[in-house]
Amino acid sequence: MASDSTATLDKASSTELQSILWFDPTRILIDGQWRAAASGQVLPVENPSTGGIMGQIARGGAADIDAAVAAARRAFEGPWGRTTATERGRILMKMAELVLQRAEALAMIEALDVGKPLHQSLNDAKALARYLEFYAGAADKLMGTTIPYQHGFTVYTLREPHGVAGIIIPWNYPMQIAGRGVAAALAAGNSCVVKPAEDASVSTLAFAAIAMEAGLPAGVLNVVTGLGTEAGAALSEHPGLNHLSFTGSVATGQRIQAAAGRNVIPVTLELGGKSPHIVFDDCDLDQAMPTLVGACMQNAGQTCSAATRVLVQRGLYDEVKRRMADMYRGLVAGPAADGCDLGPLISARQKNRVSHYIELGKAELSVAAEGSIRADASADGHFVRATLFSEVPPDHRLAQEEIFGPVQVLIPFEDEAEALRIANGTVYGLIAGVWTRDGGRQMRMARQLNVGQVYLNNYGAGGGVELPFGGVGHSGHGREKGFEALNGFTRIKTVTARHG
Ligand code: NAP
Ligand code: MG
Numbered sequence: 001m002a003s004d005s006t007a008t009l010d011k012a013s014s015t016e017l018q019s020i021l022w023f024d025p026t027r028i029l030i031d032g033q034w035r036a037a038a039s040g041q042v043l044p045v046e047n048p049s050t051g052g053i054m055g056q057i058a059r060g061g062a063a064d065i066d067a068a069v070a071a072a073r074r075a076f077e078g079p080w081g082r083t084t085a086t087e088r089g090r091i092l093m094k095m096a097e098l099v100l101q102r103a104e105a106l107a108m109i110e111a112l113d114v115g116k117p118l119h120q121s122l123n124d125a126k127a128l129a130r131y132l133e134f135y136a137g138a139a140d141k142l143m144g145t146t147i148p149y150q151h152g153f154t155v156y157t158l159r160e161p162h163g164v165a166g167i168i169i170p171w172n173y174p175m176q177i178a179g180r181g182v183a184a185a186l187a188a189g190n191s192c193v194v195k196p197a198e199d200a201s202v203s204t205l206a207f208a209a210i211a212m213e214a215g216l217p218a219g220v221l222n223v224v225t226g227l228g229t230e231a232g233a234a235l236s237e238h239p240g241l242n243h244l245s246f247t248g249s250v251a252t253g254q255r256i257q258a259a260a261g262r263n264v265i266p267v268t269l270e271l272g273g274k275s276p277h278i279v280f281d282d283c284d285l286d287q288a289m290p291t292l293v294g295a296c297m298q299n300a301g302q303t304c305s306a307a308t309r310v311l312v313q314r315g316l317y318d319e320v321k322r323r324m325a326d327m328y329r330g331l332v333a334g335p336a337a338d339g340c341d342l343g344p345l346i347s348a349r350q351k352n353r354v355s356h357y358i359e360l361g362k363a364e365l366s367v368a369a370e371g372s373i374r375a376d377a378s379a380d381g382h383f384v385r386a387t388l389f390s391e392v393p394p395d396h397r398l399a400q401e402e403i404f405g406p407v408q409v410l411i412p413f414e415d416e417a418e419a420l421r422i423a424n425g426t427v428y429g430l431i432a433g434v435w436t437r438d439g440g441r442q443m444r445m446a447r448q449l450n451v452g453q454v455y456l457n458n459y460g461a462g463g464g465v466e467l468p469f470g471g472v473g474h475s476g477h478g479r480e481k482g483f484e485a486l487n488g489f490t491r492i493k494t495v496t497a498r499h500g
Contacts, residue, residue, distance in 0.1 A: 032218025051380030075219030163242035268478030273430030331371030354405030
């Protein structure tokens, strides 16, 4: 993928992207300065709706990561470390305001770069602002405790930032994931170095430009674009970090955790899932129906918390299958900027990966229904048809492995015990949805599902920034979002004073 500045630009889409940008995407942000990568090299920026090259980003590497971590350290040990929580909150609030002012431009950048339908990318821009607002408000409400102890002692805890946080973000929700990491890290008083995904870096650069405009001091937020195996690996292995957070695949997460282990630093991993959506016979099916499909199709199924397994009790199974199949036949994939149900997948690589799963499913399972691709969509865009498989054995690869595309499997079950066994029967455990009117069953399921979030008679609740989020098992560990994330970005110091 690496190229020099001679990469061929797709003229039309290039002009479209360039006309939106108010910063130079071939620069990285280190110590408040926009500079070229030390290598002088760049990488192409692709529009997944057309396969055209729209521009370039810098190919940062180990030397840039070194400089970024050093800048973050200076900021943390300098003025930023002495900034009051109220001031940090004010800067984050200013960033939120500027994000909202530029929401449409940010949404267009994301639609062009990631292939996300415009209404979804606009939602991501607003979510970025919400993370900034939420953590702006939380910054001066982070407190330690006093602990009753022996006579003659006063004991209290201080909640302190770790120092320099490394944040590695994936390509599927760049604005939301940069927002939840950076806003929480900065609210707690850390400085940070961010490595966005090679395929989706432009909106993170835009966010960094906004942070500079809002008056965030130099070195507090540094952004180094580049390849995962170069800039990403250099960041995760850097001995100058005090905390690492990663969202992405299990395989890369395992490398990240090993690197954090060598440096003995805390690490938060959010590694996706195979989340179940469980429908009991006694549910309000009309209410459940739209979410059964919608909770997977958002972002063309490239969502860590996508409801990819739909478990349906026997009494409703045929009806759910028929109604979902009808909905699937209406799902249209097309260019992101046109606001179709589904945009393209992020890359040719991801399309191959998902198509391979669909072919495997077609060879071994029954297809209940497929969606379509708009006739005028570019043949070079990375589109796939939404595909629903039915009567899928719970141990089939399509019911066990994360596909990360618009593919769902329908699995019938007889009773609560079987639903639980199937739901908990993967290596993952991120979120689960349960549809039932039985209050006792709601409570039993909520307790026994091995996941980080349970939704009762809904799924995802609009992804609220207030709701602690993270997984168990191969879905990862540590919690992002909500107040809980601030615990991860801080450490406790216990102060014990003997005064007689
Ligand atoms: P990935 O390799 O895990 O990428 C995630 C992030 O890690 C990106 O910023 C990537 O940079 C970086 N990275 C890659 N190799 C690295 C390394 N050796 N050291 C440090 N950082 C590294 O994911 P992917 O290959 O793009 O996607 C593959 C699969 O992962 C998907 O099909 C999906 O199943 C899963 N996934 C899950 C999530 C989620 O939200 N949980 C998000 C994305 C993907 P580059 O992109 O620049 O290489
Ligand atoms: Mg792109």
